Amino acid sequence: MPLSLHTAGGRYERIITMAILILIATILLPPLGVAAKHGLGKTTLLNLVLTVLGFVPGLIHGLYVNYAR
Numbered sequence: 001m002p003l004s005l006h007t008a009g010g011r012y013e014r015i016i017t018m019a020i021l022i023l024i025a026t027i028l029l030p031p032l033g034v035a036a037k038h039g040l041g042k043t044t045l046l047n048l049v050l051t052v053l054g055f056v057p058g059l060i061h062g063l064y065v066n067y068a069r
Contacts, residue, residue, distance in 0.1 A: 022066065030055075030062030037066050 026033025031048040038044060043065055051058025 026062045026066055027059065030058040034062050034065055 022033050022036050024033075025036055030051050031044055034047045035044045047058055047061050047065065050061050
């Protein structure tokens, strides 16, 4: 196997691993998942407020922002 394919394969594994970790973080603590993907900004602040008001609205917003947009 050429070196470039082996190196690229490792890179894709890391990308997939990071995507799975962000999904888990979004499900367990929605503001953490949003912050990991979008940084600390208005989206994360809105998600934090929604999560404080109720876990389900924060979860729905986090999944929407991270995976539907």
